[in-house]
Amino acid sequence: MAPRARTGAPCTIVIKLGTSSIVHETTHQPLLSTLSAVVETVVSLRKQGHKVVLVSSGAIGVGLKRMDIANRPKSLSGKQALAAIGQGRLIALWDNLFGQLEQPIAQVLLTRGDISDRTRYLNAVNTFNELLSMGVVPIVNENDTVSVSEIKFGDNDTLSAITSSMIHADYLFLLTDVDGLYTSNPRKDPSAKQIEIVASIADIRSRVSTTTLGSSLGTGGMETKLIAAEIATAAGVTTIITSSKQPENVFKIIEYHNTAKVSVVTAGEGTTAVIGRNTAISGTSTPVRPAHTVFTPSSIPLRDLKSWTSHTLYPSGSVVIDSGAHHVLSRRESGGRLLAAGVKGVLGAFASGQAVKIVIRRPVEGEASDNSAYSRALQATRPSTPVPGEQSTSGDDVVVVEKMEADIHEGDVIEVGRGLANYNSQQILSVKGLNSSHLPRILGYADSEYVVENITIRLPPS
Secondary structure, three states: OOHHHHHOOOOEEEEEEOHHHOEOOOOOOEOHHHHHHHHHHHHHHHHOOOEEEEEEOOHHHHHHHHHOOOOOOOOHHHHHHHHHHHHHHHHHHHHHHHHOOOOOEEEEEEOHHHHHOHHHHHHHHHHHHHHHHOOOEEEEEEOOOOOOHHHOOOOHHHHHHHHHHHOOOOEEEEEEOOOOEEOOOOOOOOOOOEEEEEOOHHHHHHHOOOOOOOOOOOOOOHHHHHHHHHHHHHOOOEEEEEEOOOOOHHHHHHHHHHHOOOOOOEOOOOOEEEEOOOOOOOOOOOOOOOOOEEEOOOOOOOOHHHHHHHHOOOOOEEEEEOHHHHHHHOOHHHOOOEEHHHEEEEEOOOOOOOEEEEEEEOOOOOOOOOOHHHHHHHHHOOOOOOOOOOOOOOHHHEOOOOOOOOOOOHHHEEEEEEEEEOOOHHHHHHOOOEOHHHHHHHHOOOOOOEEEEEEEEOOOOO
16 A cells, blocks of 8 residues: 555545446436535545545536437547537536535646656646645546547546556546456356455456446446556556445545555465455454455556656657567666667667657567577676777677567567667667667767666566
8 A cells, every 4th residue: 555545644546437427328417416426525535634636537428418419429520529518518517516515626638648748747747736735626637629549548547547647646546337346247247256456467357357347438448447557556556446336435445445454365376366345354443345446556666757658658669679688678677778789670760769669579489589698788788888989899799689570560579668769760770789889880979878768668578
């Protein structure tokens, strides 16, 4: 648990509410009872000293109601038009409800483009911090009117996770139409069991149902919530899936995790989880556990810059690395920095400073890889960047790497991480497989001995 949450001190909480919890799926009428309960919960949290951010979907659903349209349009322009119609009415609805309890709110509309630019990202962070210090509840939504499909967050689950990372939240609550993650679809399988605690999302993904959510109005589902949990927990945020029908359970869940000492046990081979429901700790005054699934945060959260690089930037291309570089970059002591020696090629065109995917070639059955070449290059790296014009005559400066296919495609590779390119795609291609001492001679300069930095490996070697 996050330190402040563990001690019971005031903490920062992000609450995400999906479209199916805001408007009726067929009539598109606002679900006033749910919305009112959410407002009362948020205001009560504020009175206890907590800082709260609300991520609210529903603009298109409200737009459908206003225009008396039955079905969500398929065209991008149609969705954008309805979002423009509905967003004003949606924020007015929230303002009216919060106004009844004299709680000021603010509208924050974001696009991925807004936070892909580091300066605009930091401006957004500063705005959030200022609003929260003023006692305001920011209400966040994606600016669907101007977002294009290529740079959309995709759904507000992802947006809520990125928001929680931006403000260093203690908790992210994903309020949905089911009360947690299950081993199978509880609507179809009466034997389905709720997963209470998840310590490893990668291990649990193949063993649970991801088909229990998603209405005709929304874009999310349980799979998107697992992705959101991955982003948030990597940033050190405790993430919880629970029912939107009982938003007051947010209090009980925080209280439960403030007082309960929950042991994470292994449920099935390779899966770290606790399966059960509504249990209390025997022999203690621990409150009854409200139904929910909690994803425990990383004990070593990503630094702000690495989190920003990994989850908010839209990659402009890919750098293909060898297996040795993959193994080294997966170790924390690598510093997330890639030498040219580990590069096998590039995909796409990108400029220096842009985000790139770090990819490896899909394994070929029966093919062995030499993981030692990159380690040797790393050991031979000079402590400082070579000066322009410096040239080594040592044969050790050339590293033998696996042959790079000239016609490799996106389908031939697997993304294992992301980082920021120090050189453009053509420059990286021209120095692939070489030691850093060759960069000044080939490029004419060497701002850095590393071709990509701030790398976060999402998929470690198997």
